[in-house]
Amino acid sequence: xxxxxxxxxxxxxxxxxxxxxxxxxxxxxxxxxxxxxxxxxxxxxxxxxxxxxxxxxxxxxxxxxxxxxxxxxxxxxxxxxxxxxxxxxxxxxxxxxxxxxxxxxxxxxxxxxxxxxxxxxxxxxxxxxxxxxxxxxxxxxxxxxxxxxxxxxxxxxxxxxxxxxxxxxxxxxxxxxxxxxxxxxxxxxxxxxxxxxxxxxxxxxxxxxxxxxxxxxxxxxxxxxxxxxxxxxxxxxxxxxxxxxxxxxxxxxxxxxxxxxxxxxxxxxxxxxxxxxxxxxxxxxxxxxxxxxxxxxxxxxxxxxxxxxxxxxxxxxxxxxxxxxxxxxxxxxxxxxxxxxxxxxxxxxxxxxxxxxxxxxxxxxxxxxxxxxxxxxxxxxxxxxxxxxxxxxxxxxxxxxxxxxxxxxxxxxxxxxxx
Numbered sequence: 001x002x003x004x005x006x007x008x009x010x011x012x013x014x015x016x017x018x019x020x021x022x023x024x025x026x027x028x029x030x031x032x033x034x035x036x037x038x039x040x041x042x043x044x045x046x047x048x049x050x051x052x053x054x055x056x057x058x059x060x061x062x063x064x065x066x067x068x069x070x071x072x073x074x075x076x077x078x079x080x081x082x083x084x085x086x087x088x089x090x091x092x093x094x095x096x097x098x099x100x101x102x103x104x105x106x107x108x109x110x111x112x113x114x115x116x117x118x119x120x121x122x123x124x125x126x127x128x129x130x131x132x133x134x135x136x137x138x139x140x141x142x143x144x145x146x147x148x149x150x151x152x153x154x155x156x157x158x159x160x161x162x163x164x165x166x167x168x169x170x171x172x173x174x175x176x177x178x179x180x181x182x183x184x185x186x187x188x189x190x191x192x193x194x195x196x197x198x199x200x201x202x203x204x205x206x207x208x209x210x211x212x213x214x215x216x217x218x219x220x221x222x223x224x225x226x227x228x229x230x231x232x233x234x235x236x237x238x239x240x241x242x243x244x245x246x247x248x249x250x251x252x253x254x255x256x257x258x259x260x261x262x263x264x265x266x267x268x269x270x271x272x273x274x275x276x277x278x279x280x281x282x283x284x285x286x287x288x289x290x291x292x293x294x295x296x297x298x299x300x301x302x303x304x305x306x307x308x309x310x311x312x313x314x315x316x317x318x319x320x321x322x323x324x325x326x327x328x329x330x331x332x333x334x335x336x337x338x339x340x341x342x343x344x345x346x347x348x349x350x351x352x353x354x355x356x357x358x359x360x361x362x363x364x365x366x367x368x369x370x371x372x373x374x375x376x377x378x379x380x381x382x383x384x385x386x387x388x389x390x391x392x393x394x395x396x397x398x399x400x401x402x403x404x405x406x407x408x409x410x411x412x413x414x415x416x417x418x419x
Contacts, residue, residue, distance in 0.1 A: 038062055039137045041070060041130040046323060046372065052078070052124055053323040055377070056086075056097065057113040058132065060106040067104045070097045071131040076123030084283075084304075085114035085316050103316055112315050113377060115322060191409065191419065195270075196262055198411035201238040204228040209240060209254055216255040216392060218288075224252030226394055232406050234272050234338045239408040244284075244395025246402040253288065253394030254407070260389060263414050265347035267388055270417040271410040272338045279303030279333050280401040285311065286394065293347070293387040301343065301354075302396070307332055310352060310364060310378075317378045319352065320363035326373035329363025331356060338408070340419035347386045358419045 038061025045054040058070060070086075074093040086097040103112050130137050192198035199212065207227045209215060215226055222245060229241035240254050260267075273286065285302035297314040304311075307330035310319035320326035333339060333356075342355040354364035363374050370376040378384070393407050411417045 039065065039132050041132065041137050043072075043126050043128075043130075045124070045126060046325070047120075047124050050121070051117070051119050053115060053117050053321075054126075055113055055115045056130075057111055057380070058106070058137075059111040060108055062108050064108055065104075065106040065132070067133075068099050068106070069133055070137075071095065071134075072127040072129065074127060075125040076120055078118050078120045078124060080116050080118040082118075083114065083116040084322055085112070088114075088116055111381075113317070113380065117323070192411045192417065194268075194415045194417050195411035195413040197258060197413075198409070198417075200233075200236050200409050201228060201240060202236045204238055212257055213240075214255050214257055216253045216394075218251050218253065218396070220249040220251075222247065222250035224250040224395055226252050226254045229406060232274070234274070234406075234408040236408075239274075239406045240393070241404065241406050242286075242393075242395050244286075244397060244401075244403045244405065246397040246400055248398060251394070251396045253392035253396075256391045258391075260391070260412075263388075263412065265387065266414050267343070267345045267347075267412065268414060268416045269343045269345075269391070269410075269412050270340065270419065271393065272340055272408045273333070274338045274406040274408075275333055275335045275403055276405065277403040278335050279306050279308070281305055282400040283309075283311065283398050284401040284403070285396040286405065287341075287343075288392045288394075288396070289345070289388045290390045291386045292389050293385055296389075299345070299386055299388065300396075301341075303333065308354070308356070308361060308364060310354070312378070312381075315381065317381065319366060319378050320374045321372075321377045323373050326363060329361075329374060331361050331363075342416065342419065344416065345386060345388060347388065350384045350386075355419075 040059045040061070042057045042059075043054060044057075045052050047053075056070060058065075058068060072095050074095065080088055080090050080095065083097070085103060086100055088095065088097045097114060103114075106112060201209075203211060209226065209228055217224075224243065224245045226240055226242045229239050230237055232241065233239045242252060242254070244250070244252065267289075269287075271287075280303070283302065283304040285298075285300040287301040288298040289300075290296050291299050294312070294314050297312075300311040300313060301308070302311065303309055304318065305322055305327045307327050309322075309330060311317070320329050340355075340357050342358075344351070344353040346352075350366065350368060352364070352366040354361045366375045366378050368379070370379045391412065393410070395403060395405065
């Protein structure tokens with residue numbers, strides 16, 4: 001269930017850079033047209049002068065959907081330039097959106113959402129009549145699109161401080177009473193105060209990760225590889241080097257064999273990563289954590305549209321939203337140097353935070369209050385409360401995007417560890 005450079009352009013430049021293509025698809029067999037009758041389709045959009053980002057949400061009724069094609073006709077003069085989570089084609093005003101390989105099946109009552117960018121000249125009226133697999137499907141018109149325009153002067157690296165309207169950040173200081181416990185795989189690296197466990201890979205004696213780590217290939221094993229590297233390290237003399245190849249079958253991960261139950265429902269993670277290639281426009285993942293509360297599907301951190309993002313595998317929701325204004329509130333991942341990445345996942349509260357080199361990334365925060373272009377899509381699923389069970393570092397590319405990267409000085413705990 002899958003779907004990944006350098007983001008420093010204005011919103012207009014972003015729009016131009018991604019006009020090329022939607023996400024590739026493998027179409028499942030479509031059900032009879034009558035199977036779509038009980039479903040629902042809704043549409044919402046953010047617009048600015050001459051452009052828009054639209055979102056289409058499909059919800060199955062009492063009958064499962066196995067493969068879908070959603071059709072509609074634009075009431076205005078909209079022209080789609082880019083799409084994600086579906087393959088979208090347009091002929092005149094008629095549009096057809098076909099499921100991607102990873103989101104063709106919906107169980108009864110389940111929902112998914114795909115998005116698109118486009119242009120308009122004189123009329124951006126929202127569509128209200130949709131078909132699913134050729135049959136009418138009850139559509140729910142969205143409120144009038146927002147007239148707020150993404151500012152073309154928006155910086156690709158916004159202020160790390162969160163909006164005053166958001167909930168307060170957890171204290172960045174580590175608990176003074178918690179001491180760093182030695183890692184089962186050797187002495188901990190420096191900077192592990194507050195961690196329940198940490199690892200600098202110094203006990204690894206061969207090139208194949210062993211001990212507290214094992215290799216994992218989620219779907220099929222290809223040319224992607226992960227090895228112990230004694231030539232590049234942030235501290236000490238060893239790190240893990242991942243040669244991430246592009247393409248669906250080349251996924252490779254370094255998987256921790258530790259028991260994570262001691263962390264409870266709140267996870268704070270810290271790791272250092274060194275990339276050689278900037279994040280691509282396509283979706284990629286370098287951190288995955290299994291969510292037992294979401295059908296054991298992955299909660300993922302990686303990149304898309306050249307900036308850092310979170311991705312929820314089960315419904316392909318992204319953080320931030322992949323609109324120009326949303327992506328501008330994230331950050332690119334610097335190359336050819338070690339970058340400290342920190343995350344917080346609070347399962348009971350349904351919250352997420354992200355820091356790079358100690359500064360919070362405003363667009364990578366879920367605080368329970370839907371914010372346009374940031375966590376609105378993420379929070380379209382009610383009562384999201386993840387229960388994480390494992391940790392994998394590596395590389396997934398779902399089409400385009402290869403990279404060589406290193407990981408070192410990993411620490412995980414129930415309070416913030418810091419860089």
